[in-house]
Amino acid sequence: MRQRVVRVALVAASVVLVLLAVPLAVVIRASFFADERGELQRDAMAAVIRVSPDFTAGDPVELPPGQSEGQLGVYDTALRLRTGTGPSTADTATRRALAGTVVQQSAGGELVAAVPISQGERVIGVVRAAISTRSVWNRILTAWGALLGAALLALGAAILVARRQARVLTAPLESLSRTSQAIADGDLSARAATCGINEIDQVADTHNAMVQRLAQLLHHEKNFTANASHQLRTPLTGLQLGLEQALTTPTTNPRAAIEEALERARHLNDTIDEVLQLAKAEPAAGAALQPAGELLERAERRWHGPLAQDGRRIRLTPDPAATTLPVPGRTTEQILDILLDNAHRHGHGTVTVTLRDMGAALALDIADEGTLTLHPKTLFERGTTTGPGEGIGLALAKDLADSTGARLSLTHTAPTTFTLLLPHTQ
Structure with missing residues (x-):
């Protein structure tokens, strides 16, 4: 039973952990990608502020430091990289940003955020920020590893608690089993101890009441033979002696001898009834x-x-x-x-x-x-x-x-x- 309790607790804990960990893992993945897209867009917008309208005339641009693993570059309307890092020719996201909208997309193993540079109502360039999805996935996998470690730690704690509780639950039942075996071996004084668990204590109390009742019945049954022998020996001897005396004495009145024998037989019958009644361990009803x-x-x-x-x-x-x-x-x-x-x-x-x-x-x-x-x-x-x-x-x-x-x-x-x-x- 102890192993069964541990298995049940282990299965229950595993189900709970799976139901919690799988959705949490999905949330972690979505959150990391969303955070990375937001970070790329912030880097791109910070770079837009640094770009002068004259950058197309060769004015140098000082870009803010971006992510160490990412790319940050400025493209002109001819879709050429003017400064920073990135592909020499603009990609799809950069082309779409020339239309005056902020573009975010995932393509070619990269996360890309493209922010247009505007002067007045005219787009004069695009700032492109990108990072490899592999880098994002590395962080996601690290977070998933930490989540798995926490789940395993929780599962280990659940196993320890389950084993302890299994011992608490099964120890009284094992004690009850030992008590029952002792009673089966003839020790009618053995009694089950209480443990503080209501259901098991109720079983122990019922078991003790049953044993007490059986002990009483066995005690009365054990005494029955001795009682019967003790009570019947003297009346039987008297009956036998009376009949023998009537047979050996010619002057004995047969009727008187028979009446005396009948009275002794009645007394014997009453004696048997009393001994049997006492063996039942119940008070005589209607004596x-x-x-x-x-x-x-x-x-x-x-x-x-x-x-x-x-x-x-x-x-x-x-x-x-x-x-x-x-x-x-x-x-x-x-x-x-x-x-x-x-x-x-x-x-x-x-x-x-x-x-x-x-x-x-x-x-x-x-x-x-x-x-x-x-x-x-x-x-x-x-x-x-x-x-x-x-x-x-x-x-x-x-x-x-x-x-x-x-x-x-x-x-x-x-x-x-x-x-x-x-x-x-x-």
């Missing part, structure tokens, strides 16, 4: 609302068994006035499961779930009897963990809370307590 008390009861049924197997228990302490208040069902249920799973894996003792009405929001406190050793600032970052886990759960819970306008935070480290604030929903 179904459910009474907060029902969510707590279902959570107790799901987690009573896993905690009991470890000799632990789950305790609900809801505010009766808050149990009927609606909350985003599926999202809140997923966050609650993550926090309970975190308490199961990393906590100790009894897990207490408290539901409180704080006026502008509902508060869900999930506490165990353990002590948190991680720094609160890094707690919700992916990969942060104190045990064998992959450090996905709390980060996912934070993302789910943010997607519904809720707020998840650590409120105590001993005992470990997480609080989920849910804005009241009408």
Whole structure:
């Protein structure tokens, strides 16, 4: 592109110079010839003043100094050269001047001006001034050479300016190309810089916005697999264990086992929907609302068994006035499961779930009897963990809370307590 910009500028400058130089060259030629004719006529008229009426009788004539390269002579009515320089016999221009008119003509490679010498009303001679056209053409060619030199100088300056401007114009595009290549190589943090050229800056801003959007989408897609694995592992295990227990225990009520399996399957379906919605990087539209008390009861049924197997228990302490208040069902249920799973894996003792009405929001406190050793600032970052886990759960819970306008935070480290604030929903 840089060479193309230089070529375009060079062609434009050449066209302008030709359009200016050719007419100027024509004007120079016409002007030089016109000036030379005028100079010859002035020399001839200056000589006429010096010629005495008695020059035909042999009176000497002192002619003024003419042009060094020209001729200046006085002719009598017999068309003979009496003094000065010139052809011995008068030429056509001199003969025509005997008629009493000033004559200018170009003939025989010369420019000639003939001025009649008058006495009274009678022409008694002619002053002839002439110069070779070659001499005029030499001066014209010298002027044309100077014009050509100026044109070449202007063209050179145009090339230098064009190359500089080409660098100014192409450098941001080359930088944008390098940035795009870096992004193609996997560096999603690369961003195009601005350069002060509005059109190119607009392209850079659009490019950066596109990359930012792609980075967000790739980030959510990258987390989708980890989120899905994390969220589906525990419900699938519970479903499998429940079905296996129903098969191996003869006294199990088949209907109750099937109902429990259906509830776990529904929970799995909701989990998949929530993870998919989060992967789209868009807030859920029209999320179904459910009474907060029902969510707590279902959570107790799901987690009573896993905690009991470890000799632990789950305790609900809801505010009766808050149990009927609606909350985003599926999202809140997923966050609650993550926090309970975190308490199961990393906590100790009894897990207490408290539901409180704080006026502008509902508060869900999930506490165990353990002590948190991680720094609160890094707690919700992916990969942060104190045990064998992959450090996905709390980060996912934070993302789910943010997607519904809720707020998840650590409120105590001993005992470990997480609080989920849910804005009241009408």
